[in-house]
Amino acid sequence: PGVRARHRGRPRRRPSKLHADKAYDHRRCRRECRTRGITPRIARRGIESSARLGRHRWVVERTFAWLARFRRLTVRYERRADLHLALTTLACAVICLRQIRRFCSWLLSITPG
Structure with a gap:
């Protein structure tokens, strides 16, 4: 419920x-x-x-480790919540982009061509 x-x-x-x-x-x-x-x-x-x-x-530990690579997010230096949210969103976008690139390169390596 x-x-x-x-x-x-x-x-x-x-x-x-x-x-x-x-x-x-x-x-x-x-x-x-x-x-x-x-x-x-x-x-x-x-x-x-x-x-x-x-x-x-x-899965959770791995995701926290990916976010911890962005040192500015590990120790929160920003006082404003909107700036911290913007940097966290940017870090998540970079992580997703890296994963997509990794998956696409793996996919291209296994496809016959």
Whole structure:
């Protein structure tokens, strides 16, 4: 179900599952997730390996690493939110352009011609 918001725009959705590492292995964290109707997938300390959670978290960690290459975004020097948003948008556009170039060069290398 949608989360009630006072803001206009697309309604926010509550996630069905939460993937977390061993740092969040605590009864309180699991209880809070369940009270909100979210299924916790938290690796247990000393019992489970967090390798199973890795494939879901890898996408987020990789994206943060790509953004961290832009040093101006790693440490926020801009005081104005609009400037920070503009630089973040520009960094995302550059990342997308690099990925498209990489994919197109890979695609051209495998096509017969």
